Amino acid sequence: MERVAIIGASMTQFGQRDAWIRDLLAEAGIDCLEDAGVDPDEIEHLYVSNMASGEFEGQGGIMNGLAHDLGALPAYTERVDQTSSSGGAGIYAAWRSIASGASEMTLLVGGEKMTHRTTAEATDVIASITHPCEYKHGVTLPSFAGLTARHYLDRFDAPRESLAKVAVKNHRNGVDNPNAQFRREVDVETVLGSPVVADPLRLYDFCPITDGSAALLFCPESVAREYADEYAVIAGIDGATDTHVVHERPDPTVMSGVVESGRGAYEMSGYEPDDVDVAELHDMFTILEFLQMEGLGFAEHGEAWELVEAGYTDRDGELPINTSGGLKSKGHPLGASGVAQGVEIYEQLVGEAGPRQVEADVGLACNVGGFGNCVITTIMEAAR
Amino acid sequence: MERVAIIGASMTQFGQRDAWIRDLLAEAGIDCLEDAGVDPDEIEHLYVSNMASGEFEGQGGIMNGLAHDLGALPAYTERVDQTSSSGGAGIYAAWRSIASGASEMTLLVGGEKMTHRTTAEATDVIASITHPCEYKHGVTLPSFAGLTARHYLDRFDAPRESLAKVAVKNHRNGVDNPNAQFRREVDVETVLGSPVVADPLRLYDFCPITDGSAALLFCPESVAREYADEYAVIAGIDGATDTHVVHERPDPTVMSGVVESGRGAYEMSGYEPDDVDVAELHDMFTILEFLQMEGLGFAEHGEAWELVEAGYTDRDGELPINTSGGLKSKGHPLGASGVAQGVEIYEQLVGEAGPRQVEADVGLACNVGGFGNCVITTIMEAAR
Numbered sequence: 001m002e003r004v005a006i007i008g009a010s011m012t013q014f015g016q017r018d019a020w021i022r023d024l025l026a027e028a029g030i031d032c033l034e035d036a037g038v039d040p041d042e043i044e045h046l047y048v049s050n051m052a053s054g055e056f057e058g059q060g061g062i063m064n065g066l067a068h069d070l071g072a073l074p075a076y077t078e079r080v081d082q083t084s085s086s087g088g089a090g091i092y093a094a095w096r097s098i099a100s101g102a103s104e105m106t107l108l109v110g111g112e113k114m115t116h117r118t119t120a121e122a123t124d125v126i127a128s129i130t131h132p133c134e135y136k137h138g139v140t141l142p143s144f145a146g147l148t149a150r151h152y153l154d155r156f157d158a159p160r161e162s163l164a165k166v167a168v169k170n171h172r173n174g175v176d177n178p179n180a181q182f183r184r185e186v187d188v189e190t191v192l193g194s195p196v197v198a199d200p201l202r203l204y205d206f207c208p209i210t211d212g213s214a215a216l217l218f219c220p221e222s223v224a225r226e227y228a229d230e231y232a233v234i235a236g237i238d239g240a241t242d243t244h245v246v247h248e249r250p251d252p253t254v255m256s257g258v259v260e261s262g263r264g265a266y267e268m269s270g271y272e273p274d275d276v277d278v279a280e281l282h283d284m285f286t287i288l289e290f291l292q293m294e295g296l297g298f299a300e301h302g303e304a305w306e307l308v309e310a311g312y313t314d315r316d317g318e319l320p321i322n323t324s325g326g327l328k329s330k331g332h333p334l335g336a337s338g339v340a341q342g343v344e345i346y347e348q349l350v351g352e353a354g355p356r357q358v359e360a361d362v363g364l365a366c367n368v369g370g371f372g373n374c375v376i377t378t379i380m381e382a383a384r
Numbered sequence: 385m386e387r388v389a390i391i392g393a394s395m396t397q398f399g400q401r402d403a404w405i406r407d408l409l410a411e412a413g414i415d416c417l418e419d420a421g422v423d424p425d426e427i428e429h430l431y432v433s434n435m436a437s438g439e440f441e442g443q444g445g446i447m448n449g450l451a452h453d454l455g456a457l458p459a460y461t462e463r464v465d466q467t468s469s470s471g472g473a474g475i476y477a478a479w480r481s482i483a484s485g486a487s488e489m490t491l492l493v494g495g496e497k498m499t500h501r502t503t504a505e506a507t508d509v510i511a512s513i514t515h516p517c518e519y520k521h522g523v524t525l526p527s528f529a530g531l532t533a534r535h536y537l538d539r540f541d542a543p544r545e546s547l548a549k550v551a552v553k554n555h556r557n558g559v560d561n562p563n564a565q566f567r568r569e570v571d572v573e574t575v576l577g578s579p580v581v582a583d584p585l586r587l588y589d590f591c592p593i594t595d596g597s598a599a600l601l602f603c604p605e606s607v608a609r610e611y612a613d614e615y616a617v618i619a620g621i622d623g624a625t626d627t628h629v630v631h632e633r634p635d636p637t638v639m640s641g642v643v644e645s646g647r648g649a650y651e652m653s654g655y656e657p658d659d660v661d662v663a664e665l666h667d668m669f670t671i672l673e674f675l676q677m678e679g680l681g682f683a684e685h686g687e688a689w690e691l692v693e694a695g696y697t698d699r700d701g702e703l704p705i706n707t708s709g710g711l712k713s714k715g716h717p718l719g720a721s722g723v724a725q726g727v728e729i730y731e732q733l734v735g736e737a738g739p740r741q742v743e744a745d746v747g748l749a750c751n752v753g754g755f756g757n758c759v760i761t762t763i764m765e766a767a768r
Binding site: 001046051052054055058059060061063064065067068072073074075076077078079080081082083089092093095096097099100101102128129130131132238239240241242243244245256257260261369370373374376 | 385430435436438439442443444445447448449451452456457458459460461462463464465466467473476477479480481483484485486512513514515516622623624625626627628629640641644645753754757758760
């Protein structure tokens with residue numbers, strides 16, 4: 001089967017935007033087509049990754065609206081919802097659209113408009129969608145993160161500072177991302193001195209509420225060569241679901257969706273963890289970066305914190321993680337985040353990452369839905 | 385490429401159900417697996433077609449909940465949203481999951497829970513999602529249907545009774561569908577004497593508000609032979625989008641999404657309209673059955689009404705249409721409807737349609753989103 005290539009990428013400014021969801025989607029979609037030099041009428045399939053435009057804005061049918069706004073009719077359109085991993089699910093949907101032969105040019109646009117709601121409202125929307133059972137009892141995603149972080153620190157004798165250093169690293173990376181929501185460095189003291197949200201985690205252990213959109217353009221590799229000298233190909237991709245109720249999981253420090261989707265993506269690609277040169281992990285909370293590093297085989301179980309402490313995941317380290325700034329500093333517009341992870345990996349592989357550029361032939365993105373309810377892992381490689 | 389087979393099908397009782405969306409999805413999913421003799425842990429991909437569980441019930445993440453409820457972990461899950469054509473979009477998504485090689489056993493479950501809301505509330509939800517621009521001015525889907533019906537009757541000199549005869553036919557078929565919401569015959573006088581909803585259309589020209597769920601099980605044809613002697617294969621499938629704003633369409637009696645998706649499905653399958661032995665069309669309003677008959681090449685433009693008058697589309701006619709009872713009598717739980725169309729075609733092809741059985745080797749289903757905003761056409765053939 002022919003490989004699936006990515007020939008264009010874009011993202012809007014992430015942050016507080018004076019725009020509604022359709023504006024954001026159109027902005028990223030138009031930029032992505034321009035980036036690749038592809039006309040809207042060449043699009044055969046158009047996927048929109050979005051978690052909750054209905055809940056946040058009372059907006060539906062946004063995929064049909066986007067087809068109109070881009071001038072992409074009569075392209076087939078579909079909205080892909082996999083809660084906070086909708087973006088990764090969109091990459092998987094776009095991959096299948098090409099790999100099945102259904103489309104030779106597929107545009108994926110992910111987006112979310114959130115900041116017109118308060119943080120409390122947005123947290124409620126997210127928890128009610130991703131964890132309806134526990135939410136009835138008042139549990140939200142930050143609650144899970146706090147409990148998991150406490151367990152991890154105690155069990156593996158990890159210093160609280162190691163979590164803070166994830167935030168420090170990702171904020172440092174975000175400074176060089178012109179589209180990041182926060183472009184300022186923070187130090188360990190700032191993180192540890194910020195207000196408690198869910199003990200032991202504090203404000204700077206959490207990603208913000210964000211508006212934004214991101215896009216990727218997919219085609220068969222034979223078509224890619226007509227448009228670009230340098231492009232990326234999807235070497236491996238897989239998704240996996242974990243229990244819908246968190247307490248049913250045997251080990252709170254293991255997200256089996258991460259492990260299973262990673263296993264599938266590695267197997268399909270033929271790569272192993274050591275082959276990965278750069279990774280975007282779903283750092284909605286600092287503790288999640290540890291769990292994904294371990295679930296994906298970048299660190300032994302209970303040892304990710306040591307690698308972070310040692311600078312192994314810094315931009316100039318052995319395995320740079322979240323060179324984009326991650327969800328932590330770049331922001332987390334739910335449906336856009338998985339797509340934006342793909343944008344960063346694509347830009348790293350084709351050498352368009354500017355001041356964030358690292359040497360990379362193989363990159364990985366891991367997008368987490370809910371508190372690990374469903375996870376999609378994508379491995380890309382450079383084609384030059 | 386290997387063909388994609390369907391080896392199992394099920395639908396719940398449609399109507400007013402004392403259950404929430406997750407109950408309905410689980411009921412259809414479990415029945416479908418039992419129908420095929422497949423264990424839940426064999427499922428690799430699980431798609432849920434649903435339009436508005438958030439808007440109707442405040443429920444999200446239902447695909448992850450269903451994976452739990454079925455015992456299908458760690459199957460990859462995704463919610464497919466293409467408004468009222470989410471079911472057809474789910475068939476297309478399931479097809480791509482198999483055709484791409486990503487999955488060897490894909491379960492699709494479509495469902496919607498609506499009857500706890502009033503008809504007015506449900507109509508508002510649907511219009512606000514599918515036609516946000518016109519909805520601001522008070523236009524709903526029934527409004528479009530009334531305007532289109534008036535135009536059609538005047539332009540093609542069609543008698544008002546011809547529309548009523550669509551309802552009469554589909555109600556007659558529904559009597560023999562144990563899962564239909566309405567299992568009673570109506571006559572032309574009843575239709576024409578029912579209350580006006582959107583002139584010239586009356587209550588019996590419209591489908592009801594419905595709760596329900598339906599499921600289909602997909603695998604490569606080589607796998608299908610291990611499970612079933614008789615099964616169906618997807619011979620052709622395609623989707624297409626029309627303008628998001630209805631007034632931009634050049635001819636109100638032509639739904640280009642129907643035409644384009646039909647063209648794609650015919651081309652992929654090698655079949656022509658004359659080859660189709662049985663069809664399920666999206667008769668949300670009686671007028672839509674005419675538009676789809678014409679858009680899909682079963683009748684010349686402006687002449688579908690003559691075929692209906694002549695009994696051509698009756699169960700014992702040349703081309704039986706909506707043997708299931710259609711959306712009109714079976715009911716229209718939005719996300720379930722396109723899947724239930726597929727269930728009827730599958731049952732007709734494998735000879736499991738009971739008193740509704742017709743002779744059929746090739747069947748077609750056409751699922752319409754919004755007022756034709758996005759349409760998916762599927763052509764199946766029997767494999768015996």
